[in-house]
Amino acid sequence: MVFGFSKAIVLGFLFTAVQNWTNSTILKGKNLFFLLLFWALGRFSMYPLGFPAYLSFGLDISSDLMVIYLLIPKLMVPTQKHNRPIVFHYALFTIFHLLSGLSARSVLQPERTLLFVHLSIFVILFLILIIGGRVVPFFSGVVIPGYSFKRIPKLESAILYLPFVFYFFKLIQGFLAPNVFTNIDITNFNLVIGILIASFLISFSLFVTNSIRFLSWKPWKSYKKPILWILYMGYFWVCLGFLFYSLAELGYFPISSAIHSLTVGGIGVFIYGMITRVSLGHTGRSIVASRLTVFAYFIFNFAVMVRVFFPLMGEYKYAYHLSGTIWILTFLIFLLQYTKILFSPRPDGKPS
Structure with missing residues (x-):
C-alpha cells in the first residue's frame, strides 16, 4: 500500500504537476517505460524468494533514484526555488524506503521497520499536501462562480x-x-x-x-460540487488526523486510529477524489461525478469513520473488516465507471 499503490499514484500527480509548473515533458518514451518497469518488478520484493526478492527490492529503490534523477534538473533551478522541497521530500522517501526494506530483512534492526514505513507514509502525505495546496484552490476557482481566497x-x-x-x-x-x-x-x-x-x-x-x-479555502462553497468537495474531505481528514496524532504523542488517543485518519482518510480520500477527477478531465470528458461515483465518495468517508472511531469502542475486528470491504468496493466502483473511459480515445481526438 505504501511503496506500491500510494507511491505510484503520488508519482502520477507529482510528474503531472511538475510538467505543468515547468512547461516541459519529463515522463515519456524510455523514461516512462523504465520507471514503470522498475516499479512493477519491485512489487515482488515482499515475497520470500531469496535472491530474486533482493533483486526486486533493488529495482524498486532504482525507481526512486530515477524519480530524483528526473526531478533535479527541473526543480533545482532558480525559477523553481519554491518547489525544491519536493526533491528533498522524495530523497527522504527513498532513504526511508531503503531503510525499511533492510530492516524488514534483518540487515538492520528489524524492530525499526515500522518506524521507517511510517516515515515513508508521512512523506507521501506531505507531498499530497504540497500538490493539494496548488490544485484544490485552482479547481475551486474553475467551478465555483466568484470564488476567491487569500493566500x-x-x-x-x-x-x-x-x-x-x-x-x-x-x-x-x-x-x-x-x-x-x-x-x-x-x-x-x-x-x-x-x-x-x-x-x-x-x-x-x-x-x-x-x-x-x-x-x-472556504470549503463550504464546494457543497454543490461532489467532485470538488471530496478533495476537501480528504484535506479535512488530514487536519483531524494531525489533531489526533498530536494527542497520541501524549498518550491521549490511539496512535493507530490517528495514523489511519491520515492514511485511509487523508491519503485515501484525496487520491480517490483526484483519480475520479483527472480520469474525466484528462480524457476530455465533462468533469462531473456520476451518481455512482458520488455514492462511492460517501461510503469511502464512512469507511474512514469506521476505521478511525470503531476501535475507540473496542470494535477492532469490525473496524478492519468493514472498512477494508468498503475500500475494496469503492475501487471496484472506480473500475466499473472509469475503465472504459481510460481505454477509449478522447471525444475531441486530442492525445490524453
Whole structure:
C-alpha cells in the first residue's frame, strides 16, 4: 500500500504537476517505460524468494533514484526555488524506503521497520499536501462562480518546511524509544519529557497550519460540487488526523486510529477524489461525478469513520473488516465507471 499503490499514484500527480509548473515533458518514451518497469518488478520484493526478492527490492529503490534523477534538473533551478522541497521530500522517501526494506530483512534492526514505513507514509502525505495546496484552490476557482481566497505566504512556508522538523523528531523518538522510553529514571526524565513535548508541538502545529489553510479555502462553497468537495474531505481528514496524532504523542488517543485518519482518510480520500477527477478531465470528458461515483465518495468517508472511531469502542475486528470491504468496493466502483473511459480515445481526438 505504501511503496506500491500510494507511491505510484503520488508519482502520477507529482510528474503531472511538475510538467505543468515547468512547461516541459519529463515522463515519456524510455523514461516512462523504465520507471514503470522498475516499479512493477519491485512489487515482488515482499515475497520470500531469496535472491530474486533482493533483486526486486533493488529495482524498486532504482525507481526512486530515477524519480530524483528526473526531478533535479527541473526543480533545482532558480525559477523553481519554491518547489525544491519536493526533491528533498522524495530523497527522504527513498532513504526511508531503503531503510525499511533492510530492516524488514534483518540487515538492520528489524524492530525499526515500522518506524521507517511510517516515515515513508508521512512523506507521501506531505507531498499530497504540497500538490493539494496548488490544485484544490485552482479547481475551486474553475467551478465555483466568484470564488476567491487569500493566500498566506508565511503559512505556506510553514506547511512546506515543518515536515522536515517532524521527520527529525520522529527519528529521535524512533531511535530512543526502545531504550529511553521504556527505562525512564531521574537521569533521562527531562530528555523524555522534552522529546514528547516537542513531538506534540510539531504535530499540533501541523494541525493548526493545515486547518488555517483548509478554512482559508472556504470549503463550504464546494457543497454543490461532489467532485470538488471530496478533495476537501480528504484535506479535512488530514487536519483531524494531525489533531489526533498530536494527542497520541501524549498518550491521549490511539496512535493507530490517528495514523489511519491520515492514511485511509487523508491519503485515501484525496487520491480517490483526484483519480475520479483527472480520469474525466484528462480524457476530455465533462468533469462531473456520476451518481455512482458520488455514492462511492460517501461510503469511502464512512469507511474512514469506521476505521478511525470503531476501535475507540473496542470494535477492532469490525473496524478492519468493514472498512477494508468498503475500500475494496469503492475501487471496484472506480473500475466499473472509469475503465472504459481510460481505454477509449478522447471525444475531441486530442492525445490524453
